Amino acid sequence: MTAPNAPLIELEDIRKSYGGGDSPSVEVLHGLTLTIRAGEFVAIMGTSGSGKSTLMHILGCLDRPTSGTYRFAGRDIGAFDADELAWLRREAFGFVFQGYHLIRTLDALRNVEMPAVYAGTPAPQRDARARRLLERLGLGDRLEHRPNQLSGGQQQRVSIARALMNGGRIILADEPTGALDSKSGAEVMALLTELADAGHAVILITHDRDVASRARRIVEIHDGAIVADSASSAASATASTASASASAASTADDRARVREIAQTGSTHIDAEPPTPGPAALFGDTRDFMAAMAAGVARNATPWADAREAMRTAWHVMWTNRFRTLLTLLGIVIGVSSVIVMLAIGLGTQEQVIAKMATFGTNRIYVVPGSSSPREPGGTLTVADVAIIRDVPHVKLAMPFAAGDVTVRAGNVDVRTHIWSVTTDAEEILHWKPSRGLFFTDEDERELAPVMLLGKKAREKLFGEANPVGRYVLVNNVPFQVIGELEEKGAVSGDKDDDDVVLTPFSTGSRRVIGDTNLSWISVLIDDLDNAPQVTQHIKEALTKAHHIEDFGVYDQAAAVRAQQQTQRTLTLLLGLIAAVSLVVGGIGVMNIMLMTVKERTREIGIRMATGARQRDILRQFLTEAMLVSLVGGVTGTVLGLAIGSVLILFDAPVIFSVRGIVAAFACALATGLVFGFAPARQAARLDPVVALASE
Known part of the structure; x- marks a missing residue:
């Protein structure tokens, strides 16, 4: 425990230098030693450049001395990191600056709330406390005014309210009347005196002797050194009494004491739980360190922090x-x-x-003949189609017989290509009629003489007329046109896929081409990624059936993948x-x-x-x-x-x-x-x- 009369602030041989390195070092404070007890009203007086503002920054933990020892409530704070010093400023100090230092984009209420925001106080509580502080200071009708809408005296009162938001156990006032007229200055000094009477430690930085005379103790500083200290035995007794009173706040009578202060005109808010004095908060080393650790690590709920930041x-x-x-x-x-x-x-x-799909995307072609000139040429039959259909991942397999034929419509003869396919052609070739119908399985079984015309074949035979229902001769075999195919626009070598006629496989291979051996087999696979393994399995299955690899397998899907x-x-x-x-x-x-x-x-x-x-x-x-x-x-x-x-x-x-x-x-x-x-x-x-x- 700290002794009852132990100083709240002790500075021992404090020195502060600026510069160094490429610029000369200038010492502003020269071995300064100062003691301030809880409850004192101290004025630190000096001319401009005497070092008093630098001293205030060190006292308020805004700056660090170059050398020397700073003990707060008996604890050496020299090793405190930035966040620990921030906690100490938040819990122990309240600043009243000459230039007010209000954030110009925030109104009075939000400026006052700021210390409580960083203390993690819930929004409703800090809002209510800030309102009551401003009302007590006569600014109840200025809550939503920004600093540029307030007079100098009003801005200074806002800064005092902000200093008291978290309790303001120690008020550091830097030239608080310097930018004010005499009336406003008197009002501010009256507020500071009232705070001192209520038990706050008030440290006043000023160059004005009249202002300093309002304090109970005057410390004069000149050229970075203390040249006079008015502390007398009477003043010391007063300070001791104040310190003892503050220390007593750590006892069970603490709440009663603060409540009494609030009722006698202090700016403390009597509707809120009273705030313990410095001795209560900083009296025991273990309590001090525990409170600091908790305060530094403090985080409001993630939602509250995020909401405030947003x-x-x-x-x-x-x-x-x-x-x-x-x-x-x-x-x-x-x-x-x-x-x-x-x-x-x-x-x-x-x-x-989608355009490539009309030419076949997930498609593989099996053609007769070996890739090696030394191997005998082979043939493909309908039985090979059945073998391929059993290969895993094969969705459809279709026999394909192709040739060139002469088609006659009236007195027009056209040389074109014939493809004899099954009803699977619609899906495998991704080719549907633009008008009319595709042939059916029944047409396939009955060798029906029906056909579909490609667009260019239709143009050659019928011009722009509708060919559906018309009859043509294919190598002198009569066929009925039952549909016209969609335009593909595909050209392979010297062949145009739109210059073609489609017939059922049984009809075309037997009644027109006259050969049941296949020109090739079209294979549709279930997934493009399965093409390589399907190709390999087809080779293995047909090689086993033929006892020789007298065929070729071409992966159209590979081109599509590329x-x-x-x-x-x-x-x-x-x-x-x-x-x-x-x-x-x-x-x-x-x-x-x-x-x-x-x-x-x-x-x-x-x-x-x-x-x-x-x-x-x-x-x-x-x-x-x-x-x-x-x-x-x-x-x-x-x-x-x-x-x-x-x-x-x-x-x-x-x-x-x-x-x-x-x-x-x-x-x-x-x-x-x-x-x-x-x-x-x-x-x-x-x-x-x-x-x-x-x-």
Whole structure:
């Protein structure tokens, strides 16, 4: 336990130097020793440049001495890290600055709430306490006014309310009346005196002797050294009494004492649980260290932290909405470009694959004859079709007999190709009638003399007339035209797939071609990826049946896979080109965030002075960067979908990919995280004193 009369603050041989390295070192404080007890009202007085502000920064844990010892409630805080010092500022100190140091984009209520935000106080509680503090200080009708809408005296009262938000056990006031007129200055001094009377330790930094005379103890500093201290035996007795009273607050009478202070006109809020005095909080070393560890590690619920960070980030974005809009453009253009480019790439890929499907995608061809000139030529029969149908992953197998024939319609003779196929041709060849019907299994069984004409064969025979129901002669055998095939537009060598007639296999092979041996066998497989193993199994099955490999197997699917891979590569290339704009947008976010950190350096210092840890600053600026990316990602997604929809209306090949949309959106968020981290980290590592001194 700390002794009852033990000092709250002890400075021993404190020295502070600036410069060094390439610039000469300048010592501002020269071996300064100072003791301040709980409950004292001390004025530190000196002329400009005497070192009093530097001393205040060290006292308030905003800066560290170059050498010497700083003990707070008996604990050497020299080894405290940045977050531990932030906790101490939040729990023990309340700052009242000459320049007020209010955040210009926040109203009075939100400025006062700030220390409680970093203390993890629930929103309803801190809102109620901030309102009551401002009302007690005569600003109940100015809650939603921003600093530029308040007078100097009103701004200073807001800063006092902020200093008291977390209890304000020690009030550090740096020239609190320096920027005020005499009336406002008198009001502020009356408030500080009232706080001192209520048991707060008040440390007043001033160059004005009249202001300093309001304090109970005056410490004069000149050229970085204490030259006078008015502490007398009477003052010491007063300080001892105040210290003893503060220490007594750690007993069971603590609550009663603070409640009594509140009722006598103190600015403490009597409707809330009383806040223990310094001795109560910092009296026992174990309690002190445990409280500090808990405070440094403090995290509100993830939702509460995220909500607070999002609210602040949105407020900043809205306040600077024009600049935010310019920053958003990079993300919006990047996301929409990725979505549209991928959609066009996928649409084109699908269009190409659909076109290739008319020529056969999942198709394999088995042809008679060996690939080696030394091997005897072979034949394929209908029995081989049955063997192939039993191969795993074969969906359909169809005999194919082809030849050249003369077709006559009236007095028009046309030399064309005949394909004799089964009813499976519709699915295997992916070829359907544009008008009329395909032949049936019954036509196949009965050797029906029916046929379908390709588009060019129809044009040669009938011009633009409808051929369905008409009769033609095929090598002098009469056939009825029952349908016309869709246009394929495929040319293989000197053969045009649209210049052809289709007949049932039994009819064409026996009544026209006159040979039941097959020209080839068309095989449809269930999956394109199974083509290599199906090819191998067909070879094995037919070789076993023929006892020789007198045939060839050609994998049409391989060409399709190559084409698909090419299309995928092109689609990926389009996506990567579009993604460059996302990177450019991310660089824009980083640039804007770096400018924001520079512009808001003083705000960062204010937040640190009110207890923000490095992680709080880091989270805040990361949230702002990610919120920009989030809004840009949503807007870009909507814009990309809108552009794609318009392209669809103009018959452009567009297929939206859910995966692509999600990836583009995720990349936008990642862009905010990656490019926002460096500025956020820079903001979190700022020195509080340097940040507060920035313009």
